[in-house]
Structure formats: structure tokens, C-alpha cells
Amino acid sequence: MDTVVNRLIRYAKVYSESDYHAPAGVLPSTACQFDMARLLVEExxxxxxxxxxxxxxxxVYAAVPATPGCEHLPAVGLIAHMDTTPDMTGKDVKPQIIHYxxxxxxxxxxxxxxxxASQFPELQKFVGQDLVCTDGTTLLGADDKGGIAIILQAVEELLSEKAPHGKICIGFTPDEEIGRGTDxxxxxxxxxxxxxTLDGGDITDYEYETFNAAKAVVTIHGFSIHPGTSKDKMKNAILIANEYNSLLPPLETPAHTEGYQGFFHLQEMHGKAEEAVMEYIIRDHSMERFQQRKAAMQEAARQIDRRYGPGTAAAVVTDQYYNMYEILKDHMEIVQLAEEAMKGAGIExxxxxxxxxxxxxxMLTYKGLLCPNLPSAGHNAHGRFEYAPVESLKTGVKTVKQLLSPALLERVILHKS
Ligand SMILES: [Zn+2]
Structure with a gap:
């Protein structure tokens, strides 16, 4: 029998970084992700x-058929991603276990x-435990190889214990970190x-609410003319772009918001007197406020047009993804299943x-596959200080085994009130 820790260490050593700069439509973004995929298929x-x-x-897809007598249970899917973020190198990862x-x-x-310890106060929770850490020169890749290790360990244990279970569907995806994971x-x-998905953080926390998301490209059409002879003629698009931005609420930016507070984020701006372009992202958990934010961007464009003439500002807003809670709220038994499985695994x-x-x-929820997010036991993802507590990984395995337990599925999903 393997262990979840050995699995994480084994998978972490496989270089499987994705690449933001791969041409659109190319899947996977890097060939090295196949090394991870082939290892998992072999296992x-x-x-x-x-x-x-x-x-x-x-x-990577795999399905374990239901054991006899469990064919009536729902087929439960378990998904984790194989790539690591390009934000920090994931090459030559040398995991080490440190007793904290x-x-x-x-x-x-x-x-x-x-x-x-002063920078990462949550370490306090793990005093006396073993932590899987990096050697400080790379990320660890517990995001999301912690999730992969938990899924495969849970399945191995169920099979070797000959435990009854319904159909189990396993999916490992490439390119999550560059936003193409479900393409x-x-x-x-x-x-x-x-x-x-098993792609969360601390083992006690699960997730079923995401942002609603849109991007907006705002183009300001100015009028350039020699600055020496431009009185009452020039319309400087860069200055008007600044004016446009000042029409948005100044405290509703990522730097001023947290929890359920949404924002406008100006992430790129370039231009000259003749034309300027601003790229924003818009985020809000509430669908109503999300729609209001999109409308506010259009209203700001109209306001600019009133000041400088029709056709000065154009805002093109495109939706990116929606809060999965909008759909999950009608299927809360699935969220309840996650919570009860965690409690069954000893998380109070x-x-x-x-x-x-x-x-x-x-994304999957909007493609028709309801899919809340479970923890994958890692902390400080995307950086050199990433670590995964061994106890948490083991609790993750217990959580998945609970999730697949016929008694819990019967009670929560089949007999939902
Ligand atoms: Zn992840």
C-alpha cells in the first residue's frame, strides 16, 4: 500500500508547469504535462x-464501476489539476519533510x-506535526498534486479494503493555472x-461560491493635433481615459476589498493623445451587483460622451464566468455532502x-457538472513557502472516502428532503 505523503512527494518531483504564453487553443500549453499524465495513468x-x-x-480519465448492490448510487466525480503555476518555478522540486x-x-x-512564523501565523496550528516543504528554491506543487495524491490514495484504500461504493469517476486536468483547465x-x-474539485487550501475549508467575472475593454478616441496649435481642438485620449477611470468608485478596487466585496480592477492602460485603451476586470459574488458594475462601466462611457462628444468612449464588456452558487443553490445537498464528509473525517x-x-x-458547473471545491491540504500556494501538513493530507483521504460512502450518499443525496 502506498501513502498519500509518498504520492505527493513523487508527483511533486515531476515537472509539469503550464505556460501563459502558449498560443490560444493549444492544449496542453506544455508537453511536460504529459509526463505527469502518463505516470498517473500507469498508477x-x-x-x-x-x-x-x-x-x-x-x-486523464478513469472510472471505477460500482460494486455489486451499489449501482443505484450516484456516480461521484473527483477532479484535480496536474499543472503547476508558471508564477514560480516548479522544476527540480526537492520536497522535504520537516517536523515542525x-x-x-x-x-x-x-x-x-x-x-x-511571524509572516505565516497559521503555522501555529501545525506545531508538533510533520510538514511537506520545499527546499526554498521552487514551489512545492501541493496545488494541486495534494489533490491528486488524496484522490488516488483514497481510491487505492477503498479498492484494497474491498469497501462497497458507487461509480467513481476520476479526472485529472492540464492547464488549470492558466485558466484553460476545462476547455x-x-x-x-x-x-x-x-x-x-480538490483544489482548495486548508483541510478544514471548502468552497462553493466564486466570483461572477467579466472583462471590459474601454477605448477612448481622442483627437491629436500639434500641441502648439491645438487650443480648443485637441482631445487628449490619455487624459480622458484618466477621467473615465475617475468616474468609477475609487474604493472598489482589489486593494480595498475582501470577503464578499466586489471590485473594478484596471489591469492595463496604454495609449497616446489620439487613442487610449484601458483593460479592466470586474468581479462580484452577487449577480445583481455584478450587473450593476457592468452597467456602471457603460454609464461612465456615456458620461464621457456627454462631455467630449458622441463616440469618444466605447466600453466592450464580455462575461468570463459566473458564481457557481447561482446554480448550486438549488442543489445544496451536494454542498451538504461535502460538509458531512469532512465532519465524518474528524473535522469538527x-x-x-x-x-x-x-x-x-x-466552469464545469456551468457546463452541467455541479462541482464544489474541496481542500487539497496545501498552504502558501504558488511560492517557495508552499507546504502541506501530513496530518491534513491524511484527513483529506478520509474525507474522500467518506464522500464515497454508500451510507452518506443514501442519506444526503438519495433521501434528500
Ligand atoms: Zn490549483
Whole structure:
């Protein structure tokens, strides 16, 4: 029998970074993700799951049929992503297990890389525990190889214990970190009635609310003329662009908001007197406020037109993704299943926090596969201080086994009131 920790360490060593700069439509963005995919297919075959396969776009699918007498149970999907973020190198990851006794953690004495307890106060929760850490020179990739390790360990244990279970659908995806993780996902072929991504953080926290998201490209059409002879003629698009931005609420930006507070984020601006372009993203958990924000961008454009003439400002707003809660709110038994599975795994008070972003699960939910997000046990994702507590990984395995337990599925899903 393997262990979840050995799995995480084994998977973390496989270089599988995705690439923001891959041309649109290319899946996967990097060929190295196939190394991860092929390893996982091999391991699934060793577990006796013959149908495990990787497709041409690097999606790994596998299905474990229901045990006799459990065919009536819903087919539960388990999904994790194989890529690591390009934001921090994931090459030559050298995981190490450190027994944490409190205080700062020296990750790399030679390079003087230290994880400061004062900077990461949540470390306090793990005093006395073993942590899977990096050597300080790379990320760990517990995001999301913690999720992969938890899923495969749980399935291995269920199979070797010959425990009864319904159909289990397993999916490992490429390119989540660059926002393309579900582009090639075959919801139909996956065959689950509903699913969970294991792509969260702390093992006590699960998620079923995401932002509603749109992007807006605002173009200001100015009028350029020699500055020496431009009195009452020039319309400087850059200055008008600044004026446009000042029509938006100044405190509703990412730097001033948290929790359920939405924002406008000006992420790029370029131009000259003749023309200026601003690129925004708009985010809000509430659909009503999301619509109001989009309308506010159009109203600001009309206001600019009133000041400088028709056709001066044009805002093109495009929706990107929606809060999965808009759909999940009518299927809260699936959220309840997640919560009860966590409690069954010994987590006394599971918490849920609104994601200030999107997940693969939110895309899948809108493709027809309901998909809340479960924790994958990692902390400080996307950086050199990423770590995963061993106890948390083990609790994750218990959570997945609970999630698949016939008794819980019967009670929460089949007999929902
Ligand atoms: Zn992730």
C-alpha cells in the first residue's frame, strides 16, 4: 500500500508547469504535462483501473464501476489539476519533510531561505506535526498534486479494503493555472452525476461560491493635433481615459476589498493623445451587483460622451464566468455532502469561504457538472513557502472516502428532503 505523503512527494518531483504564453487553443500549453499524465495513468492501471487513459489534450480519465448492490448510487466525480503555476518555478522540486516544533522554519541553510512564523501565523496550528516543504528554491506543487495524491490514495484504500461504493469517476486536468483547465474537458464522457474539485487550501475549508467575472475593454478616441496649435481642438485620449477611470468608485478596487466585496480592477492602460485603451476586470459574488458594475462601466462611457462628444468612449464588456452558487443553490445537498464528509473525517467545524476568483469547478458547473471545491491540504500556494501538513493530507483521504460512502450518499443525496 502506498501513502498519500509518498504520492505527493513523487508527483511533486515531476515537472509539469503550464505556460501563459502558449498560443490560444493549444492544449496542453506544455508537453511536460504529459509526463505527469502518463505516470498517473500507469498508477491507475496498477490499481486495476484498466480504462484509465490520457487523451490527446492531456486529460486523464478513469472510472471505477460500482460494486455489486451499489449501482443505484450516484456516480461521484473527483477532479484535480496536474499543472503547476508558471508564477514560480516548479522544476527540480526537492520536497522535504520537516517536523515542525514552532518558530521559523529553515528551508535552505545554504541559501539562507527561512519561512518566518511571524509572516505565516497559521503555522501555529501545525506545531508538533510533520510538514511537506520545499527546499526554498521552487514551489512545492501541493496545488494541486495534494489533490491528486488524496484522490488516488483514497481510491487505492477503498479498492484494497474491498469497501462497497458507487461509480467513481476520476479526472485529472492540464492547464488549470492558466485558466484553460476545462476547455477540453469531456463532461459527457466523464460520466459523473456531480463532482468535486480538490483544489482548495486548508483541510478544514471548502468552497462553493466564486466570483461572477467579466472583462471590459474601454477605448477612448481622442483627437491629436500639434500641441502648439491645438487650443480648443485637441482631445487628449490619455487624459480622458484618466477621467473615465475617475468616474468609477475609487474604493472598489482589489486593494480595498475582501470577503464578499466586489471590485473594478484596471489591469492595463496604454495609449497616446489620439487613442487610449484601458483593460479592466470586474468581479462580484452577487449577480445583481455584478450587473450593476457592468452597467456602471457603460454609464461612465456615456458620461464621457456627454462631455467630449458622441463616440469618444466605447466600453466592450464580455462575461468570463459566473458564481457557481447561482446554480448550486438549488442543489445544496451536494454542498451538504461535502460538509458531512469532512465532519465524518474528524473535522469538527468545516468552514466555507467565498473564493475571490474562479475554479475549474465553476466552469464545469456551468457546463452541467455541479462541482464544489474541496481542500487539497496545501498552504502558501504558488511560492517557495508552499507546504502541506501530513496530518491534513491524511484527513483529506478520509474525507474522500467518506464522500464515497454508500451510507452518506443514501442519506444526503438519495433521501434528500
Ligand atoms: Zn490549483
Amino acid at each position: 491507475l492501471h496498477i490499481l486495476g483501473i484498466e480504462n484509465a487513459r490520457v487523451d490527446a489534450q492531456c486529460y 516544533e514552532g518558530g521559523d522554519i529553515v528551508l535552505n541553510a545554504g541559501k539562507n531561505i527561512v519561512m518566518q 477540453g474537458f469531456d463532461v459527457e464522457g466523464f460520466g459523473a452525476d456531480f463532482a468535486f 467545524n468545516p468552514t466555507h469561504s467565498p473564493i475571490r476568483g474562479g475554479t475549474d469547478g465553476c
